[in-house]
Amino acid sequence: MTLMSGEIYSYSELAAKAGVILPTPKTEAWKYTRLRDLLGTDYQLCxxxxxxxxxxxxxxNIIHISNGKIVSELPHIEGVTFQIISSAEALSNYPFAKMNAAYLTQGLQIEISGTLxxxxxxxxxxxxEDKNYFYHFRNRIICKSNSKAEIIEQFTYDGNVKSCYLANIVNEIEIQSYAHLDHYKYQNEAFKANHIALHKVNIAEGGKYDSFCLQKGANIARNETEVSLNxxxxxxxxxxxxxxxxWATLDTTTNIYHYQPQTKSSQIVKGVIGGTAKGVFQGRIHIAPNAVHTSGTQLHKAILLSDTAEIDVKPELEIFADDVKCSHGAASGELDKEQLFYMRSRGIGEEEAKNILIEAYLNDVINMIENEKIREWFKSLR
Amino acid sequence: MNAPLLEIEDLCAEVSGKQIIKDFNLTINEGEIHAIMGPNGAGKSTLSYVLCGKPGYTVTSGTVRFKGKDLLSMSTEDRAREGIFLVMQYPVEIPGVPSTTFLKHSVNAVRKYKNLPELDTMEFLKLVREEGRKLGLDNEMLKRPINVGFSGGEKKRMEALEMVVLKPDFAILDEADSGLDIDAMKVVAGSVNSLRDGKRSMLIITHFQRLLNYVEPDFVHIFADGHIVKTGNKNLAVELEQNGYAEYVKVK
Structure with missing residues (x-):
């Protein structure tokens, strides 16, 4: 699809041109995440x-990607080959991935063999600047058998923070047998920006995908992960x-498919929401009929800092096999008043006390990161 | 006579619309140890929470001055920074916050209020470990989230540690002896006594005389029906231990 530079397009208009049907408030998978601001905005090419x-x-090793284009030289890393890509699969189940393919800004294939x-x-x-740019970036990450790597995605901005830009990122991740990928993400987009990300992960025998995502920016942000344990x-x-x-909406959506026996998945998601912001967690665990001796666990916990903050949680378990271990849990509440009083009675100011409690609350999941440097980095970002 | 530290005049306070403290009067001078004894449900803990400004405890009339300043208009944290410390009956567990981290925030918040430089980590750890050792709290214990999974005795030792590290001018011990074995009580009493310097004052709230065997009070008050009904010296506590509170509690 060719777009004219300097021309203004609404996202709905772009979708129509590409034959993509974007979600409406009635679309089940998107009903908790208000897309109106995103779809109505006029965008232009970066x-x-x-x-x-x-x-x-x-x-x-750092690769800088600015406004959707790689701007640094690709590093030379033993065991890694890079290839710039200019076309990508539509992934038709996902309208935003389809848009990503139709209007791909740039993409990168990363093939990993060996241990990084x-x-x-x-x-x-x-x-x-002051323009509502959009970009569509695609990564194709291939972790060859027995390879081991850590990949970190960091999303930040500079300049006119009032811009309603859109970042649409798709990662296709293939983890071959007994390969191991640690995938971290930090999303801190501008406060009016929109961020839609899909990670489509396929894992072969004995492979492991270990991921953690911290989101604290954007107006509408969705981090969606589909994992197939093949x-x-x-x-x-x-x-x-x-x-x-x-007032933002931060959405965490997961779809975990257990297709084979003895597969394992676990999810822990913790949120802190204040103002009129909204947290969305949709987590589906699907266990196929032959996937016996599998285990799938899921836990979402949130703290609401105000009466107007909102949490929508939709866990779904679809279990078609016997002899599986599966659980889900959800809890939400306020900061504990007794804990706050205890801290204040020791001279700690109210705001500081709240921050300490929020920190401790989020540390629960951040502490599960094994790499100490990365763990401490996330703690500093919180 | 020493200068007054805490002056409570005609204090009335309520919890959930129910009046608990009624026309309460008490002056505590620098260096004095006062004990308040009374039956269950008399409002002794309410008094300690009112003095610390706990949300939900509403003062309806009366005044409280601490070092001459209006205490009731101060926030809970400012009261602590001014030098009031409450040893709580039920110390609160805070998962995810290591004891040393908690103490460091606390000590530095108080120091900042007093325009003192914050303690650096090494200085601070040295202080806490040394005081912790005296109280039988080892380094492993200090790394654990504060009060989480601590036994009743360990929680009180942690309270005592916070107190000796913060060195308050005025400590309130609310049923500090409840649930303690003799050894733990002696340790807690030891840290209370270590703070006595002729300037610091204490208010000990208790049912029983036993803690008063280790921390000797200058005055003993009997608290019933929301205020002090009798004041005496340490012998009053002994008397109470023998005769109970019956003669001071109105038949309802």
Missing amino acids: ETTSKKGENVPFSA NQPLVLNYFMMP GEKAEAVVNAAYMMNG
């Missing part, structure tokens, strides 16, 4: 790029934390 971008406080000795950082950096003893950890004051 023209500019910048090399500026936030660094990470540990040694890593330091993390690979994809540093997405938006310099929106081989015996494949395993997935899909953890997340989110925190938001203001």
Whole structure:
């Protein structure tokens, strides 16, 4: 689909041109996440790029992606081959992935064999000026058999924070037998921006996908993970934390498919929501008829800091096999008043006391990150 | 005579619309130890929460001055920073917050209020470990989330540790002896006594005389029906232990 530079398009108009039917408030998978602001905005193609971008406080190979385009030289890493891609699969079940393919800004194939000795950082950096830019970026990550890698995606911005830009990112991740990928994500987009991400993960026998996503920015943000456990003893950890004051909607959606016996998945998602913001968690665990001796667990917990904050939680378990271990849980509440009083009675100010409690609350899931440097980095971002 | 530290005049306070503290009067001078004894449900804990400004405890009339300042207009944290410390009957568990982290926030918040430089981590750890050791709280214990999974005795030792580290001018011990074995009580009493310097004052709230065997009070007050009904010296506590509270409690 060719777009004219400098022309203004609404996202709905772009969808119509590409034959994509975007979700409406009646679409079940999207009914809790208000898309109106996103669909009604006028967008234009990104023209500019910048090399500026936030660094990470540990040694890593970094690829800078500004306004949807790779702006740094691709690093030379033993065991990794990169290839720029200019076309991508539509993934028809996902309207935004279909849009991503139809209007692909750029994409990168990352093929990993062997063990990476330091993390690979994809540093997405938006310099929106006053324009509502949009970009569609696609990664195809292939973890060859027995390889081991850590990939970090970081989304930040600079410039006019009032811009309603849109970042639409799709990661196709293939984890071959006994390969192991740790996938981390930090999303801190501008407060009027929109961020839609899909991670489509396929895991072969004995492979492991271990992920954690911290979201604290954007106006509408959805982080959706689809995991297919296609081989015996494949395993997935899909953890997340989110925190938001203001009015944003932060959506965490997971679809975990257990197709083979002895597969394992676990999800822990913790949120802190204030103002009139909204947290959405939709988690589905599907266990196919032959997937015996599997285990799938899911837990969502949230703290509401105000009476006007909202949480929508939709757990779904579809179990078609016998002899499986499956559980889901959800809890939400306020900060504990007795704990707050106890801290204040020791001289700790109310705001500080609240922050300490929120920190402790989120640390629960952040502490599950094994790599100490990455764990401490996330703690500093919270 | 020493200067007054805490002056409570005609204090009335209620919880959930029910009046618990009625025309309560008490002056505590610098260096004095007062004990308040009374039957269950007399409002002794309410008094300690009112003095700390716990939300939900409403003062309806009366005044409280601490070091000459209007205490009731201060926030809970400012009262603590001014030097009031409540050893709680039921210390609160805070999952995810290590004891040392908690204490560091607390000590530095108080120091900041007093325009003192914050303690650096090494100085602070040295202080806490040393005081912790005296109280039988080892380093492993100090790394654990505060009060989480602690026994009743360990919680009270942690309260005592917070107190000796913060060095308050005025400590309120609310049933500090409840649920304690003799050894733990001696340890807690030891840290209370270690703070006595002729300037600091204490208010000990208790049912029983036994803690008063280890921390000797200057005055003993009997608290019933929302206020003090009798004041005496330490012998009053002994007397109460023998005769009970019956003669001070109105038949309802």
